[in-house]
Amino acid sequence: MDIELVYDKGLLREIGGVAISYGQREWMDTMPRALGPWPLEYQRFSATLRAVGDVEIAYRRWSSLPRTVGQWDCEQRKSRLERVGPYQLRYDRAGRVCTVGPVQIFYDRGNWNPVRAQLQSTDQSLSDALLLVLFLVMFWQKQAWDAYYQAHR
Template structure:
């Protein structure tokens, strides 16, 4: 099954397959994923919940510790998220982009810019809620990391 990843004019991810992602006007932070509301920690851009699934972080860090009942595993350096519960994350060895979450594969546009589609082996009509959440979180956290890296390099110029 192919899952198209759509973007709005501002370059924000606005749909995963048939599931819309909404934003407040001029806000980079998503507010809903389909019918699920997205909540953030107070005075922060860290997700605290998507729908009824709570997200916790390591103390004084933006590294996710749990997603609902699942624990998260990171590389020793903390630079890469390796697993969310039963779902392994796979990375492109050249660009460092996430190229897979569990059974999902993620494909990027030219020059590895933005993810443009995902693929789930086999045939199906829709993405399960669990895999939709894992794909959204992975893409969201990857974008946050990219933005933080860009801000760091801009500040050093």
């Protein structure tokens, strides 16, 4: 099953038909504000995502890596996220996430944006849980890249 990733003006707008909305001044504020019906909450005066709907996210102290997402534990190794609950993450040689559980992510050649995703099993559909984890992984990856590029300007 193909999962369409839709971009407009450089911002990810949809994952598999589920809209990602931004603030009214999106040219100034590129932080997503909702994933479908779920509002996104950030820590005060920060870009750290603390909740998606009623799913809270807890982070390791002094780190941008999550410790828990709702009731799921997260695993890290060498400052890299390896697992979110039941979903194992795999990375390619460039350090990009290439699989999230049963979802494979494909990137365009000239950019680091994911251009499409594919659910490897034909008998599954994109569940809310898998949608949430896919969004979070792409969100955190983009934040990490943006921070890296800001630091190395």
